[in-house]
Amino acid sequence: MAKEFNVLITGVGGQGAILMSELLGEAAVKDDFNVRGSEALGMAVRGGSVVSTIRIGSEIYGPLIPMGKCHLLIGIEPAEALRNISYLSPSSLIILNLRGIVPFTVSQGKSNYPTQDEILEKLNRASRQVIRLDAACLAEEAGNPITANMVMLGAAFGGGQMPVKLETIKAVIQSHFPAKLAPVNIKAFDLGYQACQQAVKN
Amino acid sequence: MKEPAISSDAPGEKLLMLGNEAIARGAMEAGVQVAAAYPGTPSSEILETLTKVAQKFDIYVEWSTNEKIAFEVALAASICGVRAMASMKHVGVNVAHDPLMTASYIGAKGGLVLLSADDPWAWSSQNEQDNRYIAEQGYIPVLEPSSVQEAKDMMADAFRLSEEFKHLFMVRSVTRISHGRGDVVLGEITRERRKGSFKKDRSWLVYTPVAARKNRLLMIERFERIRQAVDTLPYNRLKLVDRARLGIIACGLSYSYTLEAIKWLELEERVSVLKISTPHPLPQELVKKLLKSAAEIIIVEELEPFVENKVKAIAGEANIPVKIHGKNLLPVIGELSTRKVTEAIARLTNSKPPVNFTKLDKLSEETAPILPWRPPTLCPGCAHRAALYAINSAAQRVARDYGKPTEPIYPGDIGCYTLGYLPPLEAVDTTICMGASIGIANGLAHVVAAPIIAHIGDSTFFHSGIPPLINAVYNKANITVAILDNSATAMTGFQPHPGIGHTATGEETTSVKIEDIARACGVKFVKVADPLDLKKAADVLEKAIRFEGPSVVVLRSPCAIIEQREKRQRGEKTIPYYIDQDKCNEKCGACIKLLGCPAIVKENGKTIIDGPLCTGCGICVQVCPHNAILQES
Numbered sequence: 001m002a003k004e005f006n007v008l009i010t011g012v013g014g015q016g017a018i019l020m021s022e023l024l025g026e027a028a029v030k031d032d033f034n035v036r037g038s039e040a041l042g043m044a045v046r047g048g049s050v051v052s053t054i055r056i057g058s059e060i061y062g063p064l065i066p067m068g069k070c071h072l073l074i075g076i077e078p079a080e081a082l083r084n085i086s087y088l089s090p091s092s093l094i095i096l097n098l099r100g101i102v103p104f105t106v107s108q109g110k111s112n113y114p115t116q117d118e119i120l121e122k123l124n125r126a127s128r129q130v131i132r133l134d135a136a137c138l139a140e141e142a143g144n145p146i147t148a149n150m151v152m153l154g155a156a157f158g159g160g161q162m163p164v165k166l167e168t169i170k171a172v173i174q175s176h177f178p179a180k181l182a183p184v185n186i187k188a189f190d191l192g193y194q195a196c197q198q199a200v201k202n
Numbered sequence: 203m204k205e206p207a208i209s210s211d212a213p214g215e216k217l218l219m220l221g222n223e224a225i226a227r228g229a230m231e232a233g234v235q236v237a238a239a240y241p242g243t244p245s246s247e248i249l250e251t252l253t254k255v256a257q258k259f260d261i262y263v264e265w266s267t268n269e270k271i272a273f274e275v276a277l278a279a280s281i282c283g284v285r286a287m288a289s290m291k292h293v294g295v296n297v298a299h300d301p302l303m304t305a306s307y308i309g310a311k312g313g314l315v316l317l318s319a320d321d322p323w324a325w326s327s328q329n330e331q332d333n334r335y336i337a338e339q340g341y342i343p344v345l346e347p348s349s350v351q352e353a354k355d356m357m358a359d360a361f362r363l364s365e366e367f368k369h370l371f372m373v374r375s376v377t378r379i380s381h382g383r384g385d386v387v388l389g390e391i392t393r394e395r396r397k398g399s400f401k402k403d404r405s406w407l408v409y410t411p412v413a414a415r416k417n418r419l420l421m422i423e424r425f426e427r428i429r430q431a432v433d434t435l436p437y438n439r440l441k442l443v444d445r446a447r448l449g450i451i452a453c454g455l456s457y458s459y460t461l462e463a464i465k466w467l468e469l470e471e472r473v474s475v476l477k478i479s480t481p482h483p484l485p486q487e488l489v490k491k492l493l494k495s496a497a498e499i500i501i502v503e504e505l506e507p508f509v510e511n512k513v514k515a516i517a518g519e520a521n522i523p524v525k526i527h528g529k530n531l532l533p534v535i536g537e538l539s540t541r542k543v544t545e546a547i548a549r550l551t552n553s554k555p556p557v558n559f560t561k562l563d564k565l566s567e568e569t570a571p572i573l574p575w576r577p578p579t580l581c582p583g584c585a586h587r588a589a590l591y592a593i594n595s596a597a598q599r600v601a602r603d604y605g606k607p608t609e610p611i612y613p614g615d616i617g618c619y620t621l622g623y624l625p626p627l628e629a630v631d632t633t634i635c636m637g638a639s640i641g642i643a644n645g646l647a648h649v650v651a652a653p654i655i656a657h658i659g660d661s662t663f664f665h666s667g668i669p670p671l672i673n674a675v676y677n678k679a680n681i682t683v684a685i686l687d688n689s690a691t692a693m694t695g696f697q698p699h700p701g702i703g704h705t706a707t708g709e710e711t712t713s714v715k716i717e718d719i720a721r722a723c724g725v726k727f728v729k730v731a732d733p734l735d736l737k738k739a740a741d742v743l744e745k746a747i748r749f750e751g752p753s754v755v756v757l758r759s760p761c762a763i764i765e766q767r768e769k770r771q772r773g774e775k776t777i778p779y780y781i782d783q784d785k786c787n788e789k790c791g792a793c794i795k796l797l798g799c800p801a802i803v804k805e806n807g808k809t810i811i812d813g814p815l816c817t818g819c820g821i822c823v824q825v826c827p828h829n830a831i832l833q834e835s
């Protein structure tokens with residue numbers, strides 16, 4: 001059994017990070033792992049930055065990932081992934097959605113949004129493996145743009161390091177959604193999974 | 203309503219739970235029959251969870267109008283022999299403080315548990331207060347979980363202990379417990395239900411000075427018995443390592459960080475650890491044992507040096523020569539973390555953390571300048587944006603008539619509208635605690651010459667806005683109170699309140715009208731306006747501000763999130779607006795500069811509306827000087 005596998009999900013309020021960590025955590029419990037995690041609920045969800053953590057394994061105690069100990073970063077929003085750079089180590093796997101959400105402060109001229117190159121340059125300095133994808137595009141391919149979070153979750157499994165079984169997470173997704181919505185979410189998950197596997201091979 | 207997994211009646215089953223769900227589950231396992239609360243992050247999901255199982259398990263749940271009432275509802279049930287709880291965020295306990303301080307004289311008949319959810323680092327709060335001090339002041343024993351599993355177990359045990367010692371107990375959670383997740387093994391749900399009965403007993407329940415003196419003595423005796431019992435409470439655990447130089451006292455959640463730090467530093471065989479789950483009263487014998495065993499001690503606890511000071515007193519009294527560390531190595535501000543605890547323990551043991559924190563800090567520092575500023579903000583379509591814009595325009599108009607340059611003053615309150623402090627609205631000048639907008643306005647009215655417009659949300663008005671409004675009438679404070687009525691307690695998750703017309707469990711009830719209350723308080727100028735009609739709303743507000751004496755304007759328009767959600771359920775489409783680029787003057791940007799709606803953005807120099815975000819509220823149309831904003835057909 002894995003001793004410790006730490007997953008950090010970063011994004012913006014409303015992108016579905018909480019649901020991802022809930023599903024992942026539930027699947028990990030079903031696979032009989034110990035699970036710890038923490039959510040940003042409340043003030044932070046009004047369009048602000050959000051961070052969800054899920055920790056899986058036999059030797060985890062606290063709800064938060066210690067600095068430098070993140071194994072897998074799921075960046076649903078690129079600048080928010082960058083904001084959490086101090087959790088990374090050279091061996092962290094980063095799955096990065098390239099679609100940025102520019103905050104209103106940028107339109108108001110009160111702050112700037114980094115370029116994709118700036119983001120990647122910094123992340124590449126922190127970790128050796130950055131896998132990029134366009135989750136919105138794959139979600140549309142799956143049939144609904146709101147499934148971008150399931151694309152990201154699929155990609156997280158496609159990275160190949162996740163201790164939770166593929167069947168388990170799929171069963172959890174299947175039973176979480178009403179029968180009508182489950183297939184499109186599973187499809188989004190599969191597309192993310194394949195995209196990531198493809199990227200890992202290349 | 204979908205039944206939550208936590209109502210599963212399968213003892214031994216392992217489930218993933220949010221801390222607040224685990225707390226609710228613990229109460230169910232104890233057979234709680236009455237649960238009352240007022241919402242507040244990070245506590246709200248406790249009662250929300252209980253509303254979903256209320257019917258099935260025959261639990262009376264209510265969203266009370268404020269925390270004082272929530273606690274009194276639970277206290278009454280306990281007096282009648284029924285197990286009861288009140289849950290609230292840390293500052294909510296301030297509101298309940300008055301009954302709480304006498305409730306500990308009463309003690310408990312039915313198990314009585316106060317759940318306080320503290321918020322180190324003030325993630326969603328106006329301060330970082332440490333409620334262990336409130337508990338201490340009231341002789342209230344505190345149980346502090348170190349994990350989600352313990353949150354459930356302690357909650358269940360708190361009821362049992364409360365009845366055993368006939369005293370109320372506090373379970374103190376923190377954000378990372380309440381909003382933490384963990385695997386939890388379920389216990390059995392108590393199905394037995396008691397009938398409440400009220401027995402008149404004036405010497406116990408009527409707090410004349412004589413009764414106070416008598417019951418205070420009884421309370422102190424009860425507390426002493428609890429003090430003696432906590433040494434053997436299994437949640438408090440001492441692991442002594444032979445010849446360990448360092449002893450660690452780890453309190454509540456900090457125990458989890460401590461375990462990780464010890465593992466990280468590979469000190470398992472070199473340090474002794476005392477896990478403390480009852481910071482008040484402390485397990486004195488266990489503390490003494492540890493103090494005697496080591497040369498140095500560090501107390502690991504979040505916020506104030508509450509346990510540290512007590513441990514120092516114990517060491518002093520018992521003459522134990524030991525060096526005691528705590529807040530000299532750990533911050534009083536914010537949350538602890540594995541890193542902070544690791545660094546502190548590393549210093550005392552001359553060991554080296556396996557991660558180079560300095561390097562990671564440097565990486566963070568180098569990254570910070572290129573990160574965008576992403577504060578939480580009012581949602582697209584939020585009526586508070588319109589309301590605050592209208593208040594600004596009206597107040598500026600009146601201020602111009604003051605002769606010399608005068609700035610209107612906006613005492614604000616706590617809720618989503620607090621986010622209106624941000625540019626471009628900048629319409630919040632004070633935020634202190636719930637209800638303080640009107641209280642502060644009362645004070646300002648007697649010392650400054652300026653238009654004073656307090657604004658307060660509907661839930662907050664019911665919670666604590668009414669007495670200061672009466673005060674304004676009584677003491678003739680010339681203020682305007684704008685009540686931003688979005689028909690929800692939105693900030694904390696859209697809970698219902700007395701103005702909504704239904705209860706926590708969805709039952710229909712009388713909807714209390716804010717304008718009726720204002721009139722009944724004696725306010726002579728009371729008007730209701732739709733904030734989304736900016737001009738009309740501003741005109742009404744202007745009249746109100748010019749009115750001699752206190753005036754009230756209820757700005758009523760439903761929360762955009764709830765409205766969008768309901769529209770989707772009804773299958774209705776939202777028709778967004780767009781900007782006609784032929785009419786739009788690229789240099790103008792009035793819509794962005796005046797409103798700061800997240801749906802209006804600049805893209806390649808052009809101002810555009812992000813269609814999927816737009817709710818069709820239409821206030822941008824009203825501020826565009828070029829008539830360039832049109833609704834899609």
Ligand SMILES: Cc1ncc(C[n+]2csc(CCOP(=O)(O)OP(=O)(O)O)c2C)c(N)n1
Binds near residue numbers: 241
């Ligand atoms: C004493 C106290 N209890 C609870 C809270 C948590 N809290 C913050 S805002 C808020 C309610 C806001 O509701 P409302 O006034 O209707 O404004 P809205 O968020 O709907 O705009 C609550 C309960 C608090 N800060 N203080």
